[in-house]
Amino acid sequence: MLHYLIETPHSGYHWHGQLNRFFEGWYFRVTLTDCQQTFAFMYSIEDPAGETPTTGGAAQLLGPDDEYLCRTFPDVRSFWGWRDRLGLGHWRTWKDGSLPRFLAPHDFDQQVQEGYQVTTTWHQGVLRFPNDGVIRWQYHTQPLYRWGNVTERPRSTAGWLSSLQIFEPGWQVLMAHGLASGWIEWRGRRYDFVNAPAYAEKNWGGAFPQKWFWLNCNAFAGELDLALTAAGGKRQVLWWFESVALIGIHHCGQFYEFAPWNATVGWEVEPxxxxxxxxxxxxxxxxxxGIVESPPVEVRVPSQNGLQFRCRDTTHGRLRLELRDRWTGRMILQANSNVAGLETGGEPWDGTWRSPLPQ
Structure with missing residues (x-):
């Protein structure tokens, strides 16, 4: 039970009052396997000290059939975040002059006219879009896998060096797999769900990767206890850049990790x-x-000039996973999905990005 009682590393809010360029972003997703639809919530805060052209927050949503919505939160003073564990929220309008903070679900409904709040186990919000109606949601989450083996303390996704802020940006899978129960109301249609696959991650720092790719899925056909995260990027390390990638698999209580410190990782990714x-x-x-035929959804990410459309996404990618014994070739795991998260971002993408490592 140790894995479930201890917070995932880097769960808390990383800003400590510094005046230099800073952002923190969070990604939460629920996949409804019965209707093959996904809801993703992307929250961000930039330059919370204020008084810069990039100061502000945002909530970006992906809904049914990858419909994209974005709502900005210009006042950083109405953002709150816990520093010792996962908990954050941002209010756009509320009824009285009280300071934004975590509220009991009923109190949030009564007091907050527009905003969100999320913790490890609870997620709630309401956003009002002038031309696209109202989005509301409330659901409880039971974490099953953080990052690492379930019998050990949760690990830093980027390794122990991520605790020494030498990488830009930091990245952490908060919950590789969990079960969500509740409801989401999307422009008049209500989606109720019980034990739907849920995922959460975050990043923080002064700059996004120069270029990156990402594959993620925890809703595989015929596999109720399987989660995959694979990602690679060209990131800044002190004063130079390096290209790195990793693959993490949680399956039936076991964790398979392939990272620069314990494996050889290669890739071939098109724009x-x-x-x-x-x-x-x-x-x-x-x-x-990972394969997808449909055009991407353009999503905003932090940049030196604030939130910019530098990311291409889908939640309806086709994904195939094969895990084998290295020495015998025996197939350990083979799985497929039609609701995978696939992403490319940054620049330049002048063609296929191939790692220098042999296949």
Whole structure:
């Protein structure tokens, strides 16, 4: 039970009053397997000290059939975040002059006219879009997998060096897999769900990666206890840039990790439509393919000039995963999904991005 009682590393809000360029972003997702639809909530705060052209917050949403909505929160003073554990919220309008903070669900409904609040186990909000109606949501989440083996303390996704702020940005999978129960009301249609696959991650720092890709899924056909996260990026390390990638798999209580410190990882990713990532460590080999034919959804991410459309997304990607014993070739796991999260971002994408490592 140790894994469930201890907070995931980097769960807390990282801003401590510094005046230099800073952002923090969070990503929460629920996948409804019965209707093959996904809801993703992306929250961000930039330059919370204020008085810069990029100061502000935002809530970006992906809904049914990858419909995209964005609502800004110009006043950073109405944002709150817990520093020792996962908890944050931002209010746009509320009824009295009280300071924004976590509220009991009923009190939030009564007091907050527009905003959101989220913790490890609770997520609630209401956003009003002038031309697109109202979005409301309330659901409870039971975490199943953080990052690492369930019998150990949760790990930093980017390794122990991520605690020494030398990477830009920091990145942490907060919940590789969980079960969400509640409801989401999307422009007049209500979606009720029980034990729907849920996922959460975050990033923070002074700059987004120069270029990156991402594959994520925890809703596989015929596999109720499987979660995959694969990502790579060209990131800043002190005064130079490096290209790195990792693959993490949680399956039936076991964690398979392929990262720069314990494995060889390679990739071949197109600007849009095709992802191929492979890796091997001392015991296993893994290959992941992602494919999508539909055009991407453009999503905003923090940049030196504030939120910019520099990210291409879908929640309806096709994904195939194969995990094998390295020495015998025996297939350990083979799985497929039609509701995978696939993403490319940054620049330049002058063609297929291939790692220098051999397949």
């Amino acid at each position: 849009w439509g095709y992802w191929h990532v492979w890796a091997e460590n001392e015991k296993y080999t893994v290959t992941v393919w």
